[in-house]
Amino acid sequence: MKWQxxxxxxxxxxxxxxxxxxxxxxADLDEIDGDQRAFLKLISTTESVEMEEAKAELREWLMGEIPADVVMDEMHDNRSIMNSAKYVPEGEDEYDDDARFGDDDETDGD
Incomplete structure (x- = not known):
């Protein structure tokens, strides 16, 4: 994932x-509000590590996966839908309900 x-x-x-x-x-995170420099300073201070070590910890953490609750966030979801437009045939709307594809009426057999 990226800091953005x-x-x-x-x-x-x-x-x-x-x-x-x-x-x-x-409370500390609220004050930082996504500011990377402030976050690094907070890590350095709280963990009692040098700034370079805090940067290394952050780089390592950023190599992980985006948490599921973030992926499911409405803003992320809307962006994914908009990006999917390139896979939707011309004349169709990527925001359309998929019920017309026929799979919503099928039962799982439960």
Whole structure:
């Protein structure tokens, strides 16, 4: 993931951030509001590490997957729908209900 994803969905990342850096709290994260420099400084101060080590920790964390609750965020979902437009045949709307494709009436056999 990229920092841009984190900054754009800052509060959605709180749980993942606190899982990785349990000494941080939501009040501190609220103040930072997605500012990467402020976040690095907070990690450095809270974890008692040099800034370079904080940067390395952040780079390692960013190599992980985007948390599911962020992926399911409405803003992310809408962006995914808009990006899917290139796969939708001309004349169809990517926001249309898929019921007309016939699969909504099928039962799972449960």
């Amino acid at each position: 994803h984190v900054a754009e969905n800052w509060s959605a990342f709180y749980e993942a951030i606190i899982d990785r850096w349990p000494d941080l709290d939501e």
